[in-house]
Amino acid sequence: MHPYLIEMLACPACHDQLQWHIIERGDRHIETAEAQCKGCDTVYPVREGIGIFLTADLPREDLWEQVDSKLAQYLSTHPDVERQLMDVPLETLAPADQFFRAMILEERGDYAQAKTTADIARTTIYTQEYLACSDEQVNKALEYLSAVDGPIVDLASGLCHFVEKMARNLPHPIIATDFSPRVLRRDRRRLEFFGLYDNVSLLAFDARRTPFRDKAIKTLTTYQGLANIREPGSLLQELRRIVSDVFLVLSIFFPEDDAANKAAIDELGLASLLFRRPALAHFTEAGWEAKVIHSCFGQARPTPLGVVLDGAGIDALPVAETNLEWCTVEAKPATRLAHA
Ligand SMILES: C[S@@+](CC[C@H](N)C(=O)[O-])C[C@H]1O[C@@H](n2cnc3c(N)ncnc32)[C@H](O)[C@@H]1O
Known part of the structure; x- marks a missing residue:
């Protein structure tokens, strides 16, 4: 997250002020820090550049954790299925399978290929x-x-479809947010790959x-x-x-x-x-x-x-x-x- 955010943030639980202890700074982002609420003492961490402001009291159904780990688990126990998805010409796959292939490519960090594949899949999945x-x-x-x-x-912000469009087309600083730290970590890697991370902060909260x-x-x-x-x-x-x-x-x-x-x-x-x-x-x-x-x-x-x-x-x-x-x-x- 960018340092300018400190002025905008407060405790999500009681709205009191935060006492900041910055541990590591990158070129533009705060990479590691701790923010302690002056009112209720709760400590909110910044890790891998992502400010985590989740409170314990709200139930959170993080589908990114569930879907990602289910797919990875399934493919690790079914290598034949993984080969049928990944090692065949793209045009031989049904549109939904093309989409799943894009998800796996993205998980593997092959962002350029994931984007091309997803773009092709979208033209047949949607009218x-x-x-x-x-x-x-x-x-x-x-x-x-x-x-x-x-x-x-x-x-x-999820997978940052819209954030990515803003980051490519607008000069404004952008703050992408989601209650899933997992999807935000993924966003960071993709935004960095496409050279769009400099202007983007990532915050996890409900x-x-x-x-x-x-x-x-x-x-x-x-x-x-x-x-x-x-x-x-x-x-x-x-x-x-x-x-x-x-x-x-x-x-x-x-x-x-x-x-x-x-x-x-x-x-x-x-x-x-x-x-x-x-x-x-x-x-x-x-x-x-x-x-x-x-x-x-x-x-x-x-x-x-x-x-x-x-x-x-x-x-x-x-x-x-x-x-x-x-x-x-x-x-x-x-x-x-x-x-x-
Ligand atoms: C599918 S995305 C919407 C598309 C996204 N805005 C984009 O541009 O790609 C919806 C997101 O809402 C998040 N979400 C669901 N409930 C939430 C909540 N209570 N607080 C914050 N994010 C939430 C999910 O984790 C998911 O990533």
Whole structure:
């Protein structure tokens, strides 16, 4: 993490100030440190450049730990399957298997080949409309963000698809965040490989309990992140506490009359943020003024299953073909509550 972040951070548990003990600095990043809360004494470490601000009380289902170790474990006990995935011409693999091959290449640190493979897989896994809408949404957001100043904090950054686009196209310092330290360690290696790490800080925390001081963030973003946060509870109130200017939310919304997908969404417990009307209502209830600033529609199909990795799936949604809305919401702290 970059030293400028020290001014923005506080204890995620009690919001008191942190006492910093910096142990090792790199050229630009703090590599190793300890931050002790002056109020509750909790110590938060910085390791391998990643600030770890996780609190013990929130349950955390870290799918990156589970998926990565399951896949690695499976392949180590099935070397024949690994050969069928990795040692054949790419075009002979089913699209989902091409995608899994990209994941394995990335795990092995072969980032260039992983990216080429994933790009090829995406063209058949997703419909053309899906890819076009997704690109349009990202490009419009980059245009919007080029006009803001100061650091941009991105929430639930995962494999940093959006962070990477920002780091390639914007001069701003960027803070990528996720509650999985594992995915952030992976991000660091990939960003370093592509020469994009200099401007990026990595922080591990739960979006429902963030380590930022009140109004410390001018610009917060999230790309398909909100709907991945289970049991969001008062998530939007917590985010309102830390944002002073704008929260740019890149989302996908499902049609409300789409019974098959609605049932699957309900079962995953994600309903509130995957439909436009309730999502916007939640923002209003949590003290935001939210408006849609960009929208486009495209057909989406369920992602195909693996053949070599028999039956393995990619995206949980959609479960049936549907017309999705790619929607960017600009949310600003409502003045009504800002003066309260
Ligand atoms: C699939 S990613 C979204 C795409 C990502 N923004 C990108 O640009 O590539 C969703 C991420 O949300 C993270 N996540 C889920 N619940 C979270 C929480 N409560 N706090 C922080 N991150 C969370 C997951 O670990 C996952 O990496």
